[in-house]
Amino acid sequence: MSLDGVPVLSLITFLPLLGAVLIGFLPERAARPVALGTALVTWLVSLAMIAVFEVGKSGFQLVEVADWIPAFGIQYHLGIDGLSLTLVALTTTLSWISILASFRPIKTRIKGYMISFLILEVGMVGVFIALDTFLFYIFWEIVLVPMYLIIGIWGGSNRIYATIKFVLYTLVGSLLMLVAILATAFTFQGTTGSWVGAFDFEVLRHYAATSGFPDALQLLAFAAFFLAFAIKVPMFPFHTWLPDAHVEAPTAGSVILAGVLLKLGGYGLLRFAIPLFPAAALTYAPLIICLSLIGIIYGAVVALVQPDLKKLVAYSSVSHMAFVTLGVFVFNQQGLQGGILQMINHGLITGALFLLVGVIYERTHDRTIAKMGGLAGITPTYVAIFGFFVFASAGLPGLSGFVGEFLVLLGAFAFNPATAAVAALVMVLGAAYLLWMFQRVATGEVSDFLKSLHDHLTDISGLEILTLLPLGILVVVFGLLPGILLEVIKDPINDVLSDVARASEIPLDPMLVAGALGILAFVIVVRVVTLPGLRRPAAATGEIAA
């Protein structure tokens, strides 16, 4: 199959935009079918992209380049490697699933919702395929606005607090990243004397591998990139926006948030931060591994005591995503493999879990675990599917969740057995909070609360099963045959490893450390001073209402 001359990547990126514009001109009742149709067509094009992708061919494929702002050498430059490929496919798949899953729950302002969702898809796909740092930043920010609206308009009762927190957290990180992108470009321009390629990822990567950026720039720019990505992942201690955003977001919003948005952070680290500043990555690695371990433990422990179903899944995300950063920053084959697999699997499994929480919330309008119980007797199909994904999330061998975590553990063990031991212990904890939650929800006596709902509590519907089916299939396939994915991501992993292998750790200058701490302190002070409302949820919403 050949698609020569067809701008496949541009198609995948901008088809949803076309759909969004179309919806704008059509009546409200056309919004749902048009949105779903657009997302499905985009998905089909992305399948075509998978078909024409040549596994094992090094470098970027399906590249599209055009001059955009020639004065600064900024280009419209798209291209994919195995890593982008899998994440783009994940995005297009979860997008149509989410849109389908929104059909029933979203009853008001459907046009605006669908338009937001499609524009969100534009931004997410764009981030994964942009090979120009400036273009990457633009897509990165485009993601922000529709998500802000989705949580803020169609979210739960405390949605405005949650959405503003989400936006501000993300903005602080990303704006500093913009400074770092510009500083990197300027350093390149300063040494080569030309703006050509100053924003081009391939040129910059080559430059980083041959001459390397100066140490001070690496340390500062990596820190800025890392902050932006760590907030998105989210890594402890930058995770506090996540539970709020998840709890308040509508179901489909949570699915995309967990399934794709968190991956933007992991992808950014692998694509930009590490290849461009490998020496700084090595320098910071111990700190990041520590934070990852804390995140793994912290997320699991907090999840254990969550009374709210959705919040529990949200905190499990913190724990699971910390496996990604742990795997990446031990910098060996297994670790990286595991980290990337974990991103994909977390997207599939947690996406499904949020859908399932949405299914029960649709019927009960409650997510309190304590009020549930004995669901197995009332809605057996639902409980069976729920159980399947809970076990997948807990890392049952044979399902995809296991492979990623296992590989990360292997990688961590090669790095340092103690690290692996800590992470492995937490896997037990992970099984504990998930299974305990499942037990409380599904087994035992039917609770009074559920009894009071009578006939409202119907079993999972065909439409809902349809949204979960593709995820379930992929979880099984990737669980049994992880080799498919490993083959696709082999080259990107080797690229990252060779980038890192060429670099050597930067000896830390006390002045630099002091400078970095100073900037950190400034950020904290600015946040604390400027956003008094954000520290008190209830007061914050009141303040906005005032």
Next chain:
Amino acid sequence: MSWQDLVVIGPLVGAVVVAVLVLLVDLVRPGRTVPVVIVSVGGLAALAALVAATGAVPASAFGGAYSVDALTTYLDLLFVAIAALTIVFAPDYLAPRGLPLGEFATMLLFAMTGAMLIAASTDLLLLFLGLELMVLPGYMLAGYHKTDGFSAEGAIKYFLLGSFSSAIFLFGLAFVWGLTGTTRVAEVADALTRLPNGISAGLGMGLAFMTTGVAFKIAAVPFHYWTPDAYQGSPTPVTGYLSVGPKIGAFALVLRLFVETLGPLSEWWLPVMVVLAALTMTLGNLVALTEDNVKRMLAYSSIAHTGYMLVGLVAYAADPTGRVDGLSALLFYGAAYSFMNLGAFAVIAALQKRAGVTSSLSTFAGLGRREPILAILMTLFLLSLTGIPPTAGFFAKASVILAAIEAGGPATILAVIAMLNAAAAAFYYLRVVVYMFMREPADQQPVLKHGALLWGGLAVTSVLTILLGLFPSALLEMAGTAAGTLLPH
């Protein structure tokens, strides 16, 4: 005065002619909106063509006191666009309040003439003349709603502090004239480069007074106190104009004065500008966070934007290799800021079409449902003001930051401060979006019908806001050429 001189000042004469024509039209058909709009917008279109034609060849007149170059052309076109958009946006607000458009347009056009004079002045006295011609009609415009107490209060505050700062500026100018013996920009700059032993006390005084005067005009912290009251009190279309017209005009003054005239003293004024920029950005944003009145909030936001533009100036002055990227970023920022801010104020003015509607946040509650198109456009302008891509505001901010990073030193620190400020600013801009889309209004308000003029103007501003973000190259090149004329001679 030769025939040649008259040709060179053609655009200025043209601007006055358009203003007089509007007065005449208003005399023939008093109180009518349509003829005034046709004559003024048509006249401004012709004027823009004239500006572009005469600006093609650099020339000077009156013995070098007045000169036309790429910078003049760039700024003139911007001023013409600002005036045209303001006139287009005004009727929707003025008509329901019984305020005539004729005098409004005339005063606006005279103010524009003053701004154009600043852009072309290469003599300090002429600069001052242009400044006064620009701000005097502004005082009248601020008090245009005579029967409204707030309007009168704002106008008086604006007038008192404005004339006070003009006097301070003139005082400083006198020092410089006394010490250099000339008011010609090039000659003053030349004299300043050949100072025998550094800066004298008198020159320092002159510099300090002029800096203070200019800081008042651009509303830099701590000389910004007149802004919120003047902006809040003025009729909304006037506020929109005041937040861009006199500000860009004052920045034209900054370019002519600090870059061209006082360039040799940059090591003296640079630290002051660094502090001014940092204070202006930070304080403007912090106070805006606390404002519940959208006009007042945008007043403080305009103060913050002054700070971002000053970063461009600092980047130029701090750059050891003398690149003009900072100035071209400043010019680009000026254009981008003008369109998005005018658009935002146009939406507020449209909402206030019904007399008695305030500009408080609650006015915006439920707008997304009531008037979705207005709400979406407002969101676009606010996102652009925040600096979210792909909008003009984003690229403007990015180019200022890039210039600041290029310059290095204090400018880089300003770049980081600017970005952190932008994140804080997102809070108050997005608050308006929260009200529009996420809150229900307290009482049912009728859907207003807006005129074709308003929609046309909003179409222009919104399209420009997006286009300048997606394809900034053309304007960036113009700004670069304009800034290039400011290279040390």
